[in-house]
Amino acid sequence: MRILIVTTGSRGDVAPFTGLGRRLVAAGHQVAVLAHPTFAPLIESCGLEYRPLPGDPKELILRRARATSPEETRALMRAFVDGLADGVADAVTGGVDLLLTAFAPAPLCVTAGEALGVPVLGTYLTPAFATAAFPLPGPAGTGDLGPAGNLAAGQERLRSAERLFSGAVSRLRERLGLPGTGSSGTTSPGAASPGPEPLGRSRPVVHGYSPLLLPRPADWPAPVEVAGFWWPARPLDWQPPAELVDFLQAGPAPVFVGFGSMAPDEGERLGELVTAAVRRAGVRAVVQAGWAGLAAAGDGVLAVGDLPHDWLFPRTAAVVHHAGAGTTGAALRAGVPAVPVPVMVDQPFWAARLHRLGVAPEPVPFAELTAERLAAAITAALDEPVRRRAAAVAGLMAAEDGAGAVLAHIDRIVTAPAR
Numbered sequence: 001m002r003i004l005i006v007t008t009g010s011r012g013d014v015a016p017f018t019g020l021g022r023r024l025v026a027a028g029h030q031v032a033v034l035a036h037p038t039f040a041p042l043i044e045s046c047g048l049e050y051r052p053l054p055g056d057p058k059e060l061i062l063r064r065a066r067a068t069s070p071e072e073t074r075a076l077m078r079a080f081v082d083g084l085a086d087g088v089a090d091a092v093t094g095g096v097d098l099l100l101t102a103f104a105p106a107p108l109c110v111t112a113g114e115a116l117g118v119p120v121l122g123t124y125l126t127p128a129f130a131t132a133a134f135p136l137p138g139p140a141g142t143g144d145l146g147p148a149g150n151l152a153a154g155q156e157r158l159r160s161a162e163r164l165f166s167g168a169v170s171r172l173r174e175r176l177g178l179p180g181t182g183s184s185g186t187t188s189p190g191a192a193s194p195g196p197e198p199l200g201r202s203r204p205v206v207h208g209y210s211p212l213l214l215p216r217p218a219d220w221p222a223p224v225e226v227a228g229f230w231w232p233a234r235p236l237d238w239q240p241p242a243e244l245v246d247f248l249q250a251g252p253a254p255v256f257v258g259f260g261s262m263a264p265d266e267g268e269r270l271g272e273l274v275t276a277a278v279r280r281a282g283v284r285a286v287v288q289a290g291w292a293g294l295a296a297a298g299d300g301v302l303a304v305g306d307l308p309h310d311w312l313f314p315r316t317a318a319v320v321h322h323a324g325a326g327t328t329g330a331a332l333r334a335g336v337p338a339v340p341v342p343v344m345v346d347q348p349f350w351a352a353r354l355h356r357l358g359v360a361p362e363p364v365p366f367a368e369l370t371a372e373r374l375a376a377a378i379t380a381a382l383d384e385p386v387r388r389r390a391a392a393v394a395g396l397m398a399a400e401d402g403a404g405a406v407l408a409h410i411d412r413i414v415t416a417p418a419r
Contacts, residue, residue: 001414002095005123006034006109007102008084010057011306012260012326014039015232016125016208017102018046022233023403024410034091045235051091054083077164085168088112089175098413100406103128107165108172115176119413122205122224123406125325126346129205129224130154131217137346204409208402209325212393213332213353228400229329234308244286244312247302251284253317255378257296258288259341259366260322271295276371281378286316309334318381320374323351323363332359335394337381341366341374358389 003024005017014035021031025048032049036057043050060080067073088108092099096118101109103124113120122128126137132147136154145153173180204223207216208230216226248254257274271287274296278285284300288307295303309327313319313334321327323340328350331338338360340351351363361380364373380386 001410002030002032002097003100003410004032004034004051004091004096004098005100006053006088006091006105008036008053008055008057008104009102010061010260010324011039011042012324013102013104013125014042016230016326016329017100017123018043018048018233020100020123020208020230020403020406021048022046023230023407027407027410029410032091034087042235045238046233047236048233051094053087053091055080055087078167081165081168082171084108085172085175089172092116098410104161107162107169111169111172111178112176115173115178120203121406121409121413122203124205124207125209126349127207127214128158129217129220130158131219133217133219134214137349206402206406206409208406209329210332210397210400210402212396212400213328213350213357225405227405228397228402229333230403230406231310231329231333232308232326234310238308238311240307240311241304244302244304244307247284247286248315251300253315254284254286254300254302255281255318255320255339256286256288256313256316257294257320258290258322258327259294259343260290260324260327268295271297273369273371273374275301277374277378280371280375283317283378283382286312318378320378322366323347323354325350328354332390332393332397335391337361337386337390339364339374339377339381341369357393359386359393361386 005021007014007017017033021033024031032051033043034051034053035043036053036055038056038058040050060076063076064073067076084105085108088105092112096116098118099109099113099120100123101120103126106122109120130136130151131154132151135145135150136157138157144150207226209226210228211226214226255278271294274287274294275298278301279298285296287294287296287301287303289295289303289305297303309330313330313336316336318337318339319331320339320341321331323342324347338354340354340360340363342348342351342363343366354360355362361377364377
């Protein structure tokens with residue numbers, strides 16, 4: 001089966017699909033990943049076919065930060081989404097038998113699936129269906145609003161996503177020769193509006209995070225499940241840098257510090273802050289540059305570039321991170337405490353979940369980050385009860401197989417009788 005995986009966003013939105021893609025290839029499928037050009041080396045280094053998706057997520061983050069009005073922000077997002085629609089249209093013309101879609105591009109993939117007459121399977125890294133159990137991740141915050149408030153906030157979040165994509169979906173339908181209203185209704189994934197077949201109410205969606213971190217709500221549609229993380233693949237023939245191996249062997253396990261794709265161009269300020277924090281906490285540190293260009297320095301501090309988290313994190317004492325979905329899962333898998341420093345979108349949500357699970361101290365919002373607060377959070381994370389809890393959760397998660405759940409859905413699609 002020819003499978004196209006469609007994802008958009010930062011590295012944490014792409015890397016988990018490399019591991020899923022490798023599992024699909026091992027099962028005998030042909031797999032391509034549609035993602036932004038900056039991730040082509042990552043995807044190809046993992047032995048997967050890459051297809052280009054227009055847009056530069058790093059540039060988008062920078063431009064949104066500099067926007068001077070809500071109107072300017074909306075215009076930036078609409079232009080970005082239009083590029084996604086063009087990329088999906090171009091990618092599917094080469095032929096595909098099944099689309100796997102992340103949450104953000106799901107409306108576009110449902111439209112393409114309708115035009116091609118092929119199935120679409122949702123593969124989401126964050127919760128994407130309104131529920132009374134919790135408010136969906138987003139800019140509005142993470143506090144529990146009560147059952148009615150949580151449900152209403154989730155529905156509004158999904159309506160907002162629908163509005164953002166509505167123009168691009170209409171143009172994509174026209175380009176693919178579809179009538180103005182399709183079988184997927186408005187195609188808003190998880191929306192409460194009564195479209196004929198929104199994704200997830202009659203089509204399956206697999207959420208790629210652990211039910212230990214966030215259990216499946218009872219009020220979600222029947223075809224929607226929470227299966228467990230799918231893990232990023234390690235690049236073929238990768239070997240750890242000798243300098244890193246020597247550093248790890250030269251002393252106690254260090255603390256990892258990295259903010260992934262967040263805070264671009266803030267490297268100098270953050271580097272000084274992190275250097276002071278690890279000195280105050282009395283720990284060694286491996287500091288990852290990321291999009292911020294983080295460059296901490298000093299005795300007992302090693303600066304590194306991108307590295308496979310599955311190799312590095314188990315060799316650390318704790319992981320300071322921005323609480324993106326992918327890094328959150330990698331730290332949980334490693335069985336080490338987290339120090340969440342959330343920046344935006346779904347990160348405060350996951351940071352709060354880590355604290356509630358007992359594997360992290362109270363989150364330190366990025367906007368409130370100081371050397372003193374970071375040092376105190378690192379010290380709290382290294383307390384023995386937090387370390388024991390992190391190790392216990394990792395042991396429980398080892399029994400989960402999120403990628404296997406996706407494969408099971410695909411097997412059912414393959415063996416389903418033709419309509």
